[in-house]
Amino acid sequence: MQSPDSTNELFHLAAGYVNHTGSDIFLTGKAGTGKTTFLRFIRNHSFKKSVVVAPTGVAAINAGGMTIHSFFQLPFGSFVPEKRFSSDGNANLVDRHTLLGNIRFNAERRELIKELELLIIDEVSMLRADLLDAMDEVLRSVRRKYSVPFGGVQVLYIGDLFQLPPVVKQNEWRYLSEFYESPFFFHARVLKESQPVYLELKKIYRQSEGKFISILNNIRNNIATQDDLDELHKKYNPDFEPHASENFITLTTHNSKADEINSTRLRNLEGTQYVFKGKIENEFNENALPVEKDLTLKVGAQIMFIKNDSGETRRYYNGKLATVKKIIPANANGEGEKILVAFPNEKDELELKKDKWENVRYSFNREKDSVDENVLGTYTQYPVRLAWAVTIHKSQGLTFEKAIIDAGDSFAAGQVYVALSRLTGIEGLVLYSRISPQAISTDERVVEFAGSEMSETILKQKLFAEQKLFACESMMRFFDWKKLSETFHDFQDELLHRSIPDKEAAAIFSQQMIEKVSEQEKVAAKFSEQMDLILNGNSSPDFSFLHQRTAAASAFFMNAMEEIISSIKNHADKMKVKKRVKTYLTSLSDLLYACERKKIQLTQATKYSEALMKGIDEESFRVLNEEQKNVLIQVEEFRESKSAKPKKGDSNKMSLQLFREGKSVQEIAKIRELAASTVESHLAAFILTGEIDVHEILSPQKVITILKAIEETEGAGSSAVRNALGENYSYSDIRAVQNYRRRMHRS
Structure with missing residues (x-):
């Protein structure tokens, strides 16, 4: 992707808050300031394990993420934070008990949420x-951090509250209004515990006219003057009929009006009408298609791009208008299809290329310690739609050079600002209806929330302090043994319900591991108290002493981890020779992974303390965090030793290994769930190779x-030999001596 504007200090300041602190951030900005660019930048450049969610299907597809309801398994309806109401039947209400009781996350989704x-x-x-409070409840519950907002997950909110407000049905608001001051996200209860840093991108890439920018700012901030309205009304022209070559687009308040304009203008064009069908592959919700599945075009049709050009030439952007100049339909083999379009005031035509949208799901990658995006399905279509008209709602995020605003008297809250801010300048504006002072009233609660914005100077000072705090909190987290302890306790709980051979030995192993981890947890808790005292005991922490203590503690716990890892491997070696232990061995690998991860955290803690001692800066953070992002956690996959039927000779070797460990034939048979005669046969084979002396088995x-x-x-x-010897001699005894005799003859 393109590098962000190096002169946009607020953009980089916001990135610093996301990547180098644990603070929640509300990233906003007027239309055209680069919020979408920021989202893509963070997705590609943050070391943190992250997911992207959005309120609607189309918004989620465009953001490259999942819907909020899908990711959190939220029911459709309203969430009441205290108790369930007996509604009138028209309001679908869910309380905390019902919300959490109906969640059915699988193990993979739970792990992802815990790692987020x-x-x-x-x-x-x-x-x-x-809905934000419902998300908070789910995160606290799954992550088992009930007293921490969002269960300790950092939240980045992106959007412009001066655009269209959230939708809530009147019958549901009747109940919600008892708990919430407004439907806006910033009045969620969880935000009383965790107010985000308000950070607004200022540099406008869409508008360049100072006077027009000033009018938009005044409308946005509820301080529009009569002079502002008079200036806008100079563009009032209800009889204006644009020529096709002028490339105007009409912004309306209703879908039906926009559809009528588009279909009429298309029908009035001469020539052949072509339908280009979009292609859905695998899982992709047809209600979340970003463009029509059946795209109908003619030569001369006015179209609009609905996403930015990802190629090197960057010839179009989201909302750029063009005219279809030539259409070549596909031949009988489905080949040769071509659509050429031209842009206003540009000489060269452009051949349209189909684009692809992805429906993704997230999963946690243990080896890379990262969140992976798994593509469940795709939708392929030309990234354009008919564009003689579009609704104000659908125009959010788009950019036009020329637009007719046809809203009549039905301007809803926020629609005036949304409609006007689509334009690059006032010269391209035409009003079909006048704008009344009442129509430009911005919700006072939004204006009040915007008042929490801090100056750029204070934001920079706060960032430096938050960076140090983040480093300290990270170190405290690295010495938190709670998650490791939970992993071993979960292993023990699962063992109770397993049916495996030698379960008693497994139970003894499990208890021994828990005792060791519990002892480590106590020591780690005491060290965390010391660390907290060093960091928060006075206004000037002794970072040199902190580094000394951290390095010593890391070395101590490293040795403790190595002991546990060795015990896990030894236990796995004993268990993998048995039958029906594949799932159990996978659980042992999970324990090994948890220990290896803790070792990496201990190493990271020492690096953080050293950076604090030397005087941490943003570059130090970047390097440390990139190191953390690129670490691979590789553990032995015990499951592989039993993933398939043992190769010829492998079973014999397993018996030999146990024999060398001092196990008797009867003990080996019990461990491996084999007949004693089978084990004797295995061992007899090694007499021929010289790996076992016959006198180790027989007198x-x-x-x-x-x-x-x-x-x-x-x-x-052999039968004749046994008949001669009698029943006190087994066939295995005879086979062992026969192999001994053959070996003696060879030598």
């Missing part, structure tokens, strides 16, 4: 306060007796 570090919510202006007298019987029945076979 950064939650990005796009188009937050459409998010209702009650010298038995060997002499069997040798004599073999010689007396030369060539008669």
